[in-house]
Amino acid sequence: MISDEFARNHSRLSAVNEPLVLGIESSCDETGVALVRGQELLVDAVASSVDEHARFGGIIPEIASRAHLEAMIPTLERALSTADVDLGEVDAIAVTAGPGLIGPLTVGVSAAKALSLATGKPIYGVNHVIGHAAVDQLVHGDFPDEFLALVVSGGHSSMLLVDDIATGVRELGSTLDDAAGEAFDKVGRLLGLPYPGGPHIDRLAREGDPEAIRFPRGLTAAKDQAAHAYDFSFSGLKTAVARWVETQRAAGKELPIEDIAASFAAAVADVLTAKTIAACDRNGVDTVVIGGGFSANSQLREMAQQRCTEAGITLRIPPIKYCTDNGAMIAALGSSMVTAGVAPSALDFGVDSSMPLSITHV
Amino acid sequence: MVTLALDTSNGIAVGVTDGSTEMATRRLSTGRQHAELLSPLIDEVLHAANVSPQDITEVVVGTGPAPFTGLRAGLVAARTFAFGRGIDGYGVCSLDAVALAAVERLDLGGDQFIAVLSDARRKEVYGRTYRVSALVPGETADVRLGDIALSPLSEPWVERPGGAVSLIEGIPTVVSPTPLPILEGSGIEVTGDDFVVEPRLLAIIAQQRLAAGVDQPVEPLYLRRPDAQVPGPAKKAV
Numbered sequence: 083m084i085s086d087e088f089a090r091n092h093s094r095l096s097a098v099n100e101p102l103v104l105g106i107e108s109s110c111d112e113t114g115v116a117l118v119r120g121q122e123l124l125v126d127a128v129a130s131s132v133d134e135h136a137r138f139g140g141i142i143p144e145i146a147s148r149a150h151l152e153a154m155i156p157t158l159e160r161a162l163s164t165a166d167v168d169l170g171e172v173d174a175i176a177v178t179a180g181p182g183l184i185g186p187l188t189v190g191v192s193a194a195k196a197l198s199l200a201t202g203k204p205i206y207g208v209n210h211v212i213g214h215a216a217v218d219q220l221v222h223g224d225f226p227d228e229f230l231a232l233v234v235s236g237g238h239s240s241m242l243l244v245d246d247i248a249t250g251v252r253e254l255g256s257t258l259d260d261a262a263g264e265a266f267d268k269v270g271r272l273l274g275l276p277y278p279g280g281p282h283i284d285r286l287a288r289e290g291d292p293e294a295i296r297f298p299r300g301l302t303a304a305k306d307q308a309a310h311a312y313d314f315s316f317s318g319l320k321t322a323v324a325r326w327v328e329t330q331r332a333a334g335k336e337l338p339i340e341d342i343a344a345s346f347a348a349a350v351a352d353v354l355t356a357k358t359i360a361a362c363d364r365n366g367v368d369t370v371v372i373g374g375g376f377s378a379n380s381q382l383r384e385m386a387q388q389r390c391t392e393a394g395i396t397l398r399i400p401p402i403k404y405c406t407d408n409g410a411m412i413a414a415l416g417s418s419m420v421t422a423g424v425a426p427s428a429l430d431f432g433v434d435s436s437m438p439l440s441i442t443h444v
Numbered sequence: 445m446v447t448l449a450l451d452t453s454n455g456i457a458v459g460v461t462d463g464s465t466e467m468a469t470r471r472l473s474t475g476r477q478h479a480e481l482l483s484p485l486i487d488e489v490l491h492a493a494n495v496s497p498q499d500i501t502e503v504v505v506g507t508g509p510a511p512f513t514g515l516r517a518g519l520v521a522a523r524t525f526a527f528g529r530g531i532d533g534y535g536v537c538s539l540d541a542v543a544l545a546a547v548e549r550l551d552l553g554g555d556q557f558i559a560v561l562s563d564a565r566r567k568e569v570y571g572r573t574y575r576v577s578a579l580v581p582g583e584t585a586d587v588r589l590g591d592i593a594l595s596p597l598s599e600p601w602v603e604r605p606g607g608a609v610s611l612i613e614g615i616p617t618v619v620s621p622t623p624l625p626i627l628e629g630s631g632i633e634v635t636g637d638d639f640v641v642e643p644r645l646l647a648i649i650a651q652q653r654l655a656a657g658v659d660q661p662v663e664p665l666y667l668r669r670p671d672a673q674v675p676g677p678a679k680k681a682v
Contacts, residue, residue, distance in 0.1 A: 137674055144670035151516050155523050185513050188479040189520050195483035196521035200497050200528030432480035
């Protein structure tokens with residue numbers, strides 16, 4: 083189905099040292115377009131529909147999809163004009179092919195493919211979760227030969243062993259139920275906080291006692307170490323918080339909301355960091371990269387820094403603006419692929435809402 | 445003027461026309477996988493028409509009404525292709541092309557009315573009504589085909605069959621792009637149910653409206669709000 087001309091254009095691209103890559107992200111509620119040259123970020127333009135979802139207490143895929151359609155061209159224009167780049171100068175286009183919400187992904191992938199067709203530029207359909215780790219190259223430079231990546235967000239909680247971000251990513255484990263950020267949003271709702279609950283709990287937690295209430299640490303028991311050493315489970319924790327709150331309310335007691343937030347946040351940060359440090363030890367790795375929207379969480383940042391320092395592990399966390407969904411992470415991963423000489427995607431790739439982490443690109 | 449015309453309101457249809465001459469056209473009847481299949485189909489049609497993307501001078505896209513995800517894939521592809529080439533994009537209600545196909549194939553003339561219905565899922569149909577008349581020199585017509593003028597009588601709507609009955613009452617010719625089993629028992633008789641959206645006709649409509657100075661935004665005709673409910677209080681955990 084692919085014409086000869088298209089195939090020729092695409093095979094012409096050999097490994098380029100400092101490729102100029104346009105990245106497009108639309109897996110959830112952020113429309114992101116960024117330009118990266120090699121490992122240098124030229125522009126990162128993002129349009130978000132998060133405010134439109136707030137009153138529903140969660141992302142409504144159709145609302146997000148409609149916003150992506152409206153934001154796509156303005157965001158593209160903004161990125162190109164801010165960086166003063168002409169589309170003709172771009173070496174390749176990278177786009178999130180999954181995982182994510184089908185409707186939103188369909189907008190970004192359809193846009194990127196049409197742009198690829200119109201301009202003759204090769205296209206890479208890439209994995210969003212791996213992009214959350216890849217973006218750190220733009221901030222902290224080259225990755226070491228091997229490192230561990232913890233990607234935590236409202237939709238994902240995964241641990242990756244990476245020896246090449248473009249070609250060699252292995253999933254060690256992931257959440258069996260809720261993602262870390264998702265647990266925060268659910269507990270936020272339970273405590274009557276506005277959506278998204280993460281930042282509110284974070285703020286309250288700073289004023290509370292993290293040891294006031296001992297909430298459970300999922301999958302940390304000795305019996306879980308054989309099958310789930312690298313996996314997470316936050317659903318039980320969320321239920322434990324709900325039970326504790328209901329018991330207090332039933333007894334007519336006032337809720338120590340700061341202590342609940344602090345103790346809950348500490349449980350999440352404890353599990354994430356303890357498992358990450360143990361994974362480094364088991365795999366002989368001395369660098370950790372943390373990415374994804376939940377890496378904005380201050381308890382996680384502090385605990386990860388403290389435990390990594392104690393264990394002699396180098397910790398890399400990009401600034402918060404690069405942890406949330408954006409085009410920069412996709413452009414960064416695309417740039418790594420072009421540099422590594424990875425072949426572009428065929429034009430007939432689809433979107434994959436549950437794209438496994440064994441797939442860096444389609 | 446080499447036009448890339450596409451529609452994702454009912455399957456996927458892509459064509460390249462030179463003026464009103466069709467150079468190549470392809471159709472897939474899928475209701476899904478638009479992200480996957482649309483761009484390869486555009487590539488295939490360009491190849492079949494023996495033109496390169498650089499030869500395209502405008503993009504025309506069917507704006508529905510249609511199920512959202514597929515419709516959006518067509519609109520964002522049209523907008524982005526046009527942006528990538530630095531050319532203009534125009535939007536045409538997909539039902540208008542169905543109506544024009546009926547005028548052409550049924551050889552409708554004189555002064556009469558037609559209705560176009562299409563599948564809106566959820567036991568509803570999209571619809572729009574039109575007047576077909578002999579072209580009177582000096583009078584304006586929205587769309588012309590030979591000496592016949594076609595003008596919409598309504599905005600597109602979405603209705604249950606019962607509601608559609610009253611909206612198309614007295615209209616003798618009812619056409620659709622696909623069979624509509626949902627109309628069984630509604631009393632609506634469909635004259636023809638294979639009047640698919642032809643890219644060539646989308647291009648003709650867009651060119652005529654452009655010449656008449658009509659604004660043709662590439663905006664989706666969703667006709668429905670997103671399904672979303674403001675949540676109630678949290679459920680008890682115990």
